[in-house]
Amino acid sequence: WKEWVIDPADHSYYIWLHVMIVPILYNWVIIILTCFKAIAVSYLPVWLTLDYMSDLMYYADTILTLHTYLDQGILIKNLTRLRKRYLTSKRFLIDLLSLLPTDFLYFVFGIETPMVRVNRLLRIPRLNEALDRMETRTSYPNTFRITKLMMYIFVLIHWNACLYFSLSDYIGFGMDRWVYPNISNPTFATMQRQYVYCFWFSTNIFTTIGDTPLPEREEEFLFMIADLLIAVLVFASIVGNVGSVITSLRDRDNVFFPNHEMMRENEILLQLPLHMRTEIGVSVHLPTLSKVTIFQNCEKSLLEELVLKLTPQVFSPGEYVCRKGDVGHEMYIIKEGKLAVVADDGVTEFAVLSAGNFFGEISILNIRNKSGNRRTANIRSIGYSDVFSLSKEDLTDVLSQFPAAKRHLEEKGRQILVKMGMLDESAEEGDGDADQIETKLTKLEDHLELMQTKLARLMVELESSNSKMQARVERLEWELASQEADMLVYGEIEEMTKKRGEGVGEEV
Numbered sequence: 001w002k003e004w005v006i007d008p009a010d011h012s013y014y015i016w017l018h019v020m021i022v023p024i025l026y027n028w029v030i031i032i033l034t035c036f037k038a039i040a041v042s043y044l045p046v047w048l049t050l051d052y053m054s055d056l057m058y059y060a061d062t063i064l065t066l067h068t069y070l071d072q073g074i075l076i077k078n079l080t081r082l083r084k085r086y087l088t089s090k091r092f093l094i095d096l097l098s099l100l101p102t103d104f105l106y107f108v109f110g111i112e113t114p115m116v117r118v119n120r121l122l123r124i125p126r127l128n129e130a131l132d133r134m135e136t137r138t139s140y141p142n143t144f145r146i147t148k149l150m151m152y153i154f155v156l157i158h159w160n161a162c163l164y165f166s167l168s169d170y171i172g173f174g175m176d177r178w179v180y181p182n183i184s185n186p187t188f189a190t191m192q193r194q195y196v197y198c199f200w201f202s203t204n205i206f207t208t209i210g211d212t213p214l215p216e217r218e219e220e221f222l223f224m225i226a227d228l229l230i231a232v233l234v235f236a237s238i239v240g241n242v243g244s245v246i247t248s249l250r251d252r253d254n255v256f257f258p259n260h261e262m263m264r265e266n267e268i269l270l271q272l273p274l275h276m277r278t279e280i281g282v283s284v285h286l287p288t289l290s291k292v293t294i295f296q297n298c299e300k301s302l303l304e305e306l307v308l309k310l311t312p313q314v315f316s317p318g319e320y321v322c323r324k325g326d327v328g329h330e331m332y333i334i335k336e337g338k339l340a341v342v343a344d345d346g347v348t349e350f351a352v353l354s355a356g357n358f359f360g361e362i363s364i365l366n367i368r369n370k371s372g373n374r375r376t377a378n379i380r381s382i383g384y385s386d387v388f389s390l391s392k393e394d395l396t397d398v399l400s401q402f403p404a405a406k407r408h409l410e411e412k413g414r415q416i417l418v419k420m421g422m423l424d425e426s427a428e429e430g431d432g433d434a435d436q437i438e439t440k441l442t443k444l445e446d447h448l449e450l451m452q453t454k455l456a457r458l459m460v461e462l463e464s465s466n467s468k469m470q471a472r473v474e475r476l477e478w479e480l481a482s483q484e485a486d487m488l489v490y491g492e493i494e495e496m497t498k499k500r501g502e503g504v505g506e507e508v
């Protein structure tokens, strides 16, 4: 097990973080609670048991931390490196301090002074880590944030209540109106009354309700001043946070879905290299695309091209995706959620579309219908729905490569139009002629292009043979000239030889 390394991305690690919330919160609440002597003494065995159980969990947590480390997001599996990193970090120092067996101080201060264990509070970074992780995973982030803030508020008031009780004890219970009343009075003697009264007193100060007796001694004044400062500086900001969470909860639609487009997702993806973007797009969106009948038989390369063209959008309950009569610029593929095709009265539902269905194709596919390129129906989101939109240009581009999908889309569109009595039959027939002419034109264009290519090739060939010919002629001319020169020289020599021969004969 020495080689055992735990990945912080593992679910088991996440669960462990949850578990660690318990001992950390326990220490944060109980250590100070024992300022109430009655509570500390009456439940001493319980506190001691829980104390040492929490210590055991602290030890286990330290061992676990020793076996996990991400270096720039990459899990380090080299145990020596892991250990070195942890043992030299500030975190280790804090963890070590929180594990110091300060309990031996019980021998000095007595068993009812759990404040000797105050070093256990140093594990707070682990609590923050656990809460941060939970916040990113929860489906109810706002509820979670409010609960977290309420927890902070509770701990703050709790600590203040305990300190108030301790101060009252120090000054003397019932010595004046400000301190906790005399505990020999049966009304204020019980543990519950002591705690609840102090908690109420503390809440009054922090919420600056001001319904507390006036302090009479310097210590009391100082306590009140410190509390009021905390109330203004700390408490107000915590309460303000609750306010902003509630506001964001109310304006959730505006905050989370500005312009109904998840711009950030796209922005982030745009920063990535094309290959990586395609990979991510394929792994995230392919399950949705494979549910769409028209794209089921597409080759992978085409789907890869398609995913890059999809824009994710979110619609909130009751929101209209498109309205009848609008000019269509894109079609939609449903990733999650349900949408209804509704009549103009907004109540009658003609059909309900769900994950894997698509809509909005009629107005962008040039299917001849009585409403031209305008939307033929209203589409309204029933709950929250995740859809992909695909622009007219991108769809045309993709369909030009995949005629089967085009036929399927057109067929579905025609069926809907027939059902609604909106198919323009005459235009459809006329469409046939137009299609034929278009096909002929395309063919002619293709031929023209081919001819142009051939002509260009011929010109190139002509030019090259021309220059070759020219070079050959030049070479021949040069050879001829050199031969003529040779012959001239040869003739002269022969003549000279002849002359010489004649001379010799004469002499003989």
Ligand SMILES: Nc1ncnc2c1ncn2[C@@H]1O[C@@H]2COP(=O)(O)O[C@H]2[C@H]1O
Pocket: 322, 328, 341, 350, 351, 358, 359, 360, 361, 362, 363, 364, 374, 375, 376, 377, 378, 379, 416
């Ligand atoms: N009865 C119906 N059943 C399913 N979908 C429909 C129905 N009527 C219209 N639609 C879709 O709603 C879309 C509205 O915009 P479009 O006209 O572009 O394309 C339309 C179709 O995709």
